[in-house]
Amino acid sequence: MLSSYWQRVLGMLQLLLQALDTVGQVSPSLSTAGQLKLMQWVCGYQNTLRGLGMQEELVGIPVAPLSANSEGQPGFALLVDSYTDRMEATMTAWYKAILAQDLAGQPQQMSDGTLRTPGVIDFFRMLNEQVSVLEEISHGEVLLSAARRSLKLMANFVAAQQALLTPGGAAAALAGASAPPGGKFELNFEMVCAQINNSVDCYNQSLEFTEHVQNLLDEGYRSELDVEDTCRAFLDLAKAWAGRLVDMMYSDAGLLELWRKMYTSSDWLAGTTTATILATIGDYFNDITTFVEPGFCKRVCEGSLEEYARRACSCAVTALDKGVAAAGATLGGAAAEAADAVLTRLAQDEHEVQVFFEPLVPLDKLVKRVGQLAGLRELLSSQDPDGVVMGYAAVLELNPAITPAMVEKMLVNRPGWNKLHVADASMHCRGLYGKAAKRQQRDGHLAAGSTAAAGAAGGGTADSSKGWKLWGK
DSSP, X not given: OOOHHHHHHHHHHHHHHHHHHHHHHTGGGSOHHHHHHHHHHHHHHHHHHHHTTOOHHHHSOOOOHHHHTTTTOOHHHHHHHHHHHHHHHHHHHHHHHHHHHHHHSOOEEOTTSOEXXXXXXXXXXXXXXXXXXXXTTOSSHHHHHHHHHHHHHXXXXXXXXXXXXXXXXXXXXXXXXXXXXXXXXXXXHHHHHHHHHHHHHXXXXXXXXXXHHHHHSOHHHHTTOOOHHHHHHHHHHHHHHHHHHHHHHHTOHHHHHHHHHTTTSHHHHTTHHHHHHHHHHXXXXXXXXXXXXXXXXXXXXXXXXXXXXXXXXXHHHHHTTTOHHHHHHHTTOXXXXXXXXXXXXXHHHHHHHHXXXXXXXXXXXXXXXXXXXXXXXXXXXXXXXXXXXXXXXXXXXXXXXXXXXXXXXXXXXXXXXXXXXXXXXHHHXXXXXXXXXXXHHHHTOOOOTTOOOOOGGGTOOOBOSSSSSOBTO
């Protein structure tokens, strides 16, 4: 039985809750300072009741009559939601302005040579300021609500930066700031390098921020904050920017022209084309190793090696579709010698690629990609159906747009092969292709397998496979 003292306290508390419930209904019309003062007073009052020994279930704020007509939220919860809504709207406007300012300017080169823009520091500084205001009020539900809203803001910040990767995304981000005439704007090489580093910085800052907030929260609230996916999204964003950098490298006009000569010119047969492609990639790497965080330099190099192998497979299958002997003959040799010359050049290409990338990528990644190039050579030259199937498996992993029909076109021109050999190899290749298509469907990456690869002279080959970029994009 409650004493008369506690009965009077509970009676006054009920009156307070009714008043607070009324305030909660109109909280959006209050000033930000007014909302903060109310939250501070309520949290202080609750702490006083705890200090007096009142049971925790009585200290909590229940659903009052007015709240029952508004989705059952107590008036205090409506007040907190109104404050965090305003916080989100303010921070959203700020980070959009930050991104536009970053894009309108030039990346800054740090003392270590890496490129960055100041927006990341500004975003997390402002986010920390928002939390520091509330940590003086509460380490419980108010701070938890702000922390959850902060995680949402970080996710939105990631989405705003991901939008820069889409066609017209950068121009849209600049709209109303300093958008160029005609609305066309593309990020340059240096800015993409800076965006990689920015995303890595965001990841580190997000870890620090969430650790700080979790330490501030009362123990009972810490488990209610899920931070892992939000922080990791910044790393995924950095990977996407690394892919964009590889895409920009291989979109270089000079490299595109060189790829048109691969497997179709005497320069390639002499080794000049391959050497020039690797030298051009090396020039890019000289800048990348200076401009980009060391950890992501490796990722860019891995992506470049994967893209090289993909393009090599696509161009070779298209250019040599009538067989290596016929291709070699068009380059100025007799049939037998021509076939040997083409296969020798393919093997030399593998060796040169291995030597070039050896200091840049992990050994297991290097072995895998060079092995795929060796599989390409096996596909183009093997007299054994099993060898053809093994070669096709390696090529298919790189580019699912290389269809069994394209392989069959090569095999019908292969010296010494009869219809039975062709049919046997083609059947196994179709089986591999079907499994690859099902696997991509399961992973949500359905390959456009019926898209034929365009000729090397046409400037590219179609590819809808997973990887650093879509071929011919």
